[in-house]
Amino acid sequence: MTMRWLMCYSVLFIVILCCVVHAQRLSPFDVRIDHYKTETTRDLIINTPRPRFSWKLPISNDPTQRNIQQIAYQLQLESIKISETDSSFKWDSERIASTQSVHVPYTGEHDLLPGTNYRFRLRIWTTMSKDPIQWTSWIQFRTAIFNLHEYLTTNANPLWIGSTQINMNELRKEFSVPNTSPVRSAIVYISGIGYYQLYINGYNVDPSRKLDPGWTTFEIRTFLTSFDLTSNITAGMNAVGVKLGNGWYSGEQLGVPSYGPPRLLFILNITFQNGEQMQVLSDQTWTGRQGSILRDSVYNGESYDARNDREGWTRPGFNDSLSAWIMVESLPSPVSDALNGQLVLQDMPPIRAGVDALHFETSVFNQNKEYLKASDLSGIKGASFTDGRSSVLKPISVSQPTVGIHTFDLGQNMVGWCRVKLRGLRGVGVYFRHAEILSQPLHSTGQWTGGIYTENLRGATQFDSYMLRGDPNGEIYEPTFTVHGFRYFQVSGAPNPLTVDDVECPVVHSETTLKGNFSSSNAIINQIQHNIQWGQLGNIMSVPTDCPQRDERRGWMGDAALSVNEALYNFDLIKFYLNFLNLICDVQQSNGAIPDVVPNGGGYPSDPNWGTALSTITWQLYRHYGDSQILSNYYDHVRAYVENIRSGYNNTGLVNLAYQFGDWVPPPPNPMILGKTSDTQAYSAFYQQLAEEFHRVFFNTTTNFYADGMQAAQVLALALPNVVPETARASVFTRLLSDITDKGNHVSTGIVSTAQLYPLLSDNGHHDLALQLITTTTYPSYGYMFMNPYENATTIWELWDAPSEGPGMNSRNHIMYGSIGAWFYSHLAGIDISPSMITIRPRMASEGKKHLLAKLNCQLSTLYGLVQISYTRDERDTVANSILMHITIPPNTQARVVFEPLFPNSHCQTLIEGDKVIWSANATTTHVQNFVVQREAITGIMTVHIGSGQYEFQALWQ
Ligand SMILES: *[C@@H]1O[C@H](CO)[C@@H](O)[C@H](O)[C@H]1NC(C)=O
Ligand SMILES: *[C@@H]1O[C@H](CO)[C@@H](O)[C@H](O)[C@H]1NC(C)=O
Ligand SMILES: *[C@@H]1O[C@H](CO)[C@@H](O)[C@H](O)[C@H]1NC(C)=O
Ligand SMILES: *[C@@H]1O[C@H](CO)[C@@H](O)[C@H](O)[C@H]1NC(C)=O
Numbered sequence: 001m002t003m004r005w006l007m008c009y010s011v012l013f014i015v016i017l018c019c020v021v022h023a024q025r026l027s028p029f030d031v032r033i034d035h036y037k038t039e040t041t042r043d044l045i046i047n048t049p050r051p052r053f054s055w056k057l058p059i060s061n062d063p064t065q066r067n068i069q070q071i072a073y074q075l076q077l078e079s080i081k082i083s084e085t086d087s088s089f090k091w092d093s094e095r096i097a098s099t100q101s102v103h104v105p106y107t108g109e110h111d112l113l114p115g116t117n118y119r120f121r122l123r124i125w126t127t128m129s130k131d132p133i134q135w136t137s138w139i140q141f142r143t144a145i146f147n148l149h150e151y152l153t154t155n156a157n158p159l160w161i162g163s164t165q166i167n168m169n170e171l172r173k174e175f176s177v178p179n180t181s182p183v184r185s186a187i188v189y190i191s192g193i194g195y196y197q198l199y200i201n202g203y204n205v206d207p208s209r210k211l212d213p214g215w216t217t218f219e220i221r222t223f224l225t226s227f228d229l230t231s232n233i234t235a236g237m238n239a240v241g242v243k244l245g246n247g248w249y250s251g252e253q254l255g256v257p258s259y260g261p262p263r264l265l266f267i268l269n270i271t272f273q274n275g276e277q278m279q280v281l282s283d284q285t286w287t288g289r290q291g292s293i294l295r296d297s298v299y300n301g302e303s304y305d306a307r308n309d310r311e312g313w314t315r316p317g318f319n320d321s322l323s324a325w326i327m328v329e330s331l332p333s334p335v336s337d338a339l340n341g342q343l344v345l346q347d348m349p350p351i352r353a354g355v356d357a358l359h360f361e362t363s364v365f366n367q368n369k370e371y372l373k374a375s376d377l378s379g380i381k382g383a384s385f386t387d388g389r390s391s392v393l394k395p396i397s398v399s400q401p402t403v404g405i406h407t408f409d410l411g412q413n414m415v416g417w418c419r420v421k422l423r424g425l426r427g428v429g430v431y432f433r434h435a436e437i438l439s440q441p442l443h444s445t446g447q448w449t450g451g452i453y454t455e456n457l458r459g460a461t462q463f464d465s466y467m468l469r470g471d472p473n474g475e476i477y478e479p480t481f482t483v484h485g486f487r488y489f490q491v492s493g494a495p496n497p498l499t500v501d502d503v504e505c506p507v508v509h510s511e512t513t514l515k516g517n518f519s520s521s522n523a524i525i526n527q528i529q530h531n532i533q534w535g536q537l538g539n540i541m542s543v544p545t546d547c548p549q550r551d552e553r554r555g556w557m558g559d560a561a562l563s564v565n566e567a568l569y570n571f572d573l574i575k576f577y578l579n580f581l582n583l584i585c586d587v588q589q590s591n592g593a594i595p596d597v598v599p600n601g602g603g604y605p606s607d608p609n610w611g612t613a614l615s616t617i618t619w620q621l622y623r624h625y626g627d628s629q630i631l632s633n634y635y636d637h638v639r640a641y642v643e644n645i646r647s648g649y650n651n652t653g654l655v656n657l658a659y660q661f662g663d664w665v666p667p668p669p670n671p672m673i674l675g676k677t678s679d680t681q682a683y684s685a686f687y688q689q690l691a692e693e694f695h696r697v698f699f700n701t702t703t704n705f706y707a708d709g710m711q712a713a714q715v716l717a718l719a720l721p722n723v724v725p726e727t728a729r730a731s732v733f734t735r736l737l738s739d740i741t742d743k744g745n746h747v748s749t750g751i752v753s754t755a756q757l758y759p760l761l762s763d764n765g766h767h768d769l770a771l772q773l774i775t776t777t778t779y780p781s782y783g784y785m786f787m788n789p790y791e792n793a794t795t796i797w798e799l800w801d802a803p804s805e806g807p808g809m810n811s812r813n814h815i816m817y818g819s820i821g822a823w824f825y826s827h828l829a830g831i832d833i834s835p836s837m838i839t840i841r842p843r844m845a846s847e848g849k850k851h852l853l854a855k856l857n858c859q860l861s862t863l864y865g866l867v868q869i870s871y872t873r874d875e876r877d878t879v880a881n882s883i884l885m886h887i888t889i890p891p892n893t894q895a896r897v898v899f900e901p902l903f904p905n906s907h908c909q910t911l912i913e914g915d916k917v918i919w920s921a922n923a924t925t926t927h928v929q930n931f932v933v934q935r936e937a938i939t940g941i942m943t944v945h946i947g948s949g950q951y952e953f954q955a956l957w958q
Helices: 002-017 148-156 441-445 523-537 557-570 574-586 613-625 628-652 684-698 711-719 726-742 751-763 767-774 816-828 847-853
Strands: 029-033 052-056 070-079 090-092 117-126 139-143 160-162 170-177 183-193 195-200 221-228 236-245 263-272 277-281 287-289 293-297 301-305 329-331 342-345 351-353 358-360 397-399 405-416 419-422 429-435 464-467 475-477 484-492 503-506 508-510 512-514 516-520 831-834 837-840 855-862 865-873 882-889 895-899 908-913 916-920 931-935 942-946 949-957
Touching: 029 139, 052 117, 148 263, 148 342, 170 277, 183 236, 221 574, 236 263, 236 293, 405 503, 405 508, 405 523, 419 429, 484 503, 516 523, 516 816, 523 557, 523 767, 523 816, 557 574, 557 613, 557 751, 557 816, 574 613, 574 628, 613 628, 613 831, 684 711, 711 726, 711 751, 726 767, 751 767, 751 816, 767 816, 767 847, 816 831, 816 855, 831 855, 831 865, 837 865, 882 895, 895 949, 908 931, 908 942, 916 931, 916 942, 942 949
Parallel strands: 221 342, 301 464, 358 512, 837 895
Antiparallel strands: 029 052, 070 090, 070 117, 117 139, 160 263, 160 329, 170 236, 170 287, 183 195, 183 221, 183 263, 195 236, 263 277, 293 301, 351 508, 397 405, 405 484, 419 475, 419 503, 429 464, 429 484, 516 855, 831 837, 855 865, 865 882, 882 949, 895 942, 908 916, 908 949, 931 942
């Protein structure tokens, strides 16, 4: 992390100089504005007056077309007139000669106006033809009210409303819209905290959107969201209804003081064709009641009494003779003036349930051939990730251990809830519990006695209940303001016999796109990858969480820092993490200190490995998206944090710096040791000083290794630049390797050093060992999580020894050990996406270990398009010691493909692309048919420089 920060410094400037790469063809696609994917974002709203655009160059169906680059682009942007009185705005960039296709700035003279509808389109010129590629279609978006807080507190003045008297969680208001002129626009801004759902004239405005708005430190930042309801408001009477939930605003949550009852802020602007306007605000004319939800809690689930359902309560003309609707009270704003708290537009994709939650840019079985067959992947336990069936899970089995109890197995540890079909008498109560695993007797006797194991949820009950209204046609229940982490779903008291067809469970997480796919001929690695992707998805719930099930689910910074690289390889999360960076900065103290947990931070100053989330996430976002603006935007915060660490260090020295979690949860019984106090770097001299001090303090000159010799100490010292003097490197490595051997080829590392161990081994001539460790299935190992006598993990455990540990801290879905997932992409597939050059360098196991990874297929969707690498060792029977590698490089980029020797001291004989020899050991020329091939004399490593296109390389080694 040290080096990363140093690099932040220089890259900040260098990146501005060196333009990103170039190329192109048909009609641009996957267009983004302000990082939002326009293809998948509905009601696209941006919160900046000067957006930036990205697009991908079209891909030809002709695989022979290569080296495609963009040479120019043209952007056109114009306002969409709402009323007769609006002025119109048009901007045309004209043809701009430029290779830039990502983060292209709007360069118009005038800022975009707030609260305005716009559309834009673009076209490009490429090296493929003289003519421009055809325009994209017009893409609509609208701008937010940029200074929302000021607008709401000075101009509009809606009230925060709710009740201190009753559990008021259904609020409604009717209003009349005149028919003098047609409605041309109806825009709503709403905040309902903890959670809200908005209904207009009887319909939920966005049914898949859940648990909105995102979680923040409410007193500093509270989110509003906005909807375009233009098609939904008509002349005459209209009605708005809002359901409120406690969410994270509730005092029930761990370690957070109660803020008070839920509350609503609402403002609807209706503009008519003739330019007239009207507003509907949250004010004291609204009424409310306790609706069907009697109780709701993030941790403890929800109680729902369907007898309280009032048909039509969000429609105009509703008249309720059965329940008491009372006037709302005006409640204080959640944001604190003293803390300069702000009402802010939520500027990231929302949490969604089901098919709308996950989009796809990659798939396992793509057009690109036969490298991995379905049968290679058929053994994976858990729900399939890439065929679109992963968004709503059906149980794979149901059992009835006792009369009146059904236990459903989803086959996958997931995050969300279940929808259940019930039929029975009015007032019958049905109870739902959620657990990650079955109760322990299975472990000892093999006979399951019917229980689910909920002890590891600790204080979170994850318990829902439903009281039937008695509909003879049946009724469907699904909870509204809670979320569960579980694989087993237990229903008690159902009045009707249930089958698997009566249950389906939407997967719930922040909306995102799957952008990475990694699969191989090794079943263990494939299962780990599966578990990481599911674990990651379950831990993006508006903030990166440590776990999704017990009474925690918090934004632990260490977990976020360790997983972010893996997360960004697998999912498109730029908006999500930018939001999280803002939440971190919200709670940064004036002395630069940041807490261990965000939002609602606790634990100042953070342990350095936790606090590093600020710089690590900033850096990884830059690395994965090539957007240097991210570095400059957070630079001051990172610097302040580094200075804070530095002053702590000045006071205490390295050994006693702050407090230390050390290397968290290594496999027992090994004690943990030193904290990795590495992220103290901003300045190289200071870093060097620390590096030397680290060595001085922890290196034992008698034994020639660090501390007491445990793996973590050696790994961290070796992984940090300049800590281990050259003269000591060999002995430290020897110690690390011998300790691994002594433990029967097992790691003894916790989360911090595990993240470093695998890249360290692969980069230092021990890739074979790294592969051996990752494919181990005996304790402790990743493989043990799903190859043990007790449980079949389908996500990543918190502890290496989960089955033998008590419930206190023993989640089956923690993402922190998922850090290894980055190594799958960066070393096994070998994809490095530095902003100016793609490098593909799959690390090679030697001949003796090639069976561990004989085939691999990896796709990574970048802002330029899909990067793909597939390889097969010794594919063509006639030639042993060969590798066949298929590579796809997206247009407008350049790549280096690096071939490592297939076995020690081997030499490349021939390098073939398609059916042409492009390099041969016998020939003197190295430039053949546009391929620039280099051979490194000492290592024998071969490098080929290529542009975009599809390639089939074969390298023969002797
Ligand atoms: C609003 O109108 C659109 C377009 O007619 C429709 O698709 C949507 O379901 C409506 N939403 C509500 C809440 O009525
Ligand atoms: C409502 O309309 C007024 C007048 O055009 C405008 O200033 C304001 O920003 C609008 N507010 C919302 C919430 O759209
Ligand atoms: C820490 O000590 C160094 C060297 O004495 C000094 O230059 C630096 O300003 C100090 N930094 C802080 C934050 O106290
Ligand atoms: C270094 O290792 C030796 C041999 O194990 C041990 O006796 C000694 O105490 C260690 N020194 C320190 C400073 O820990």
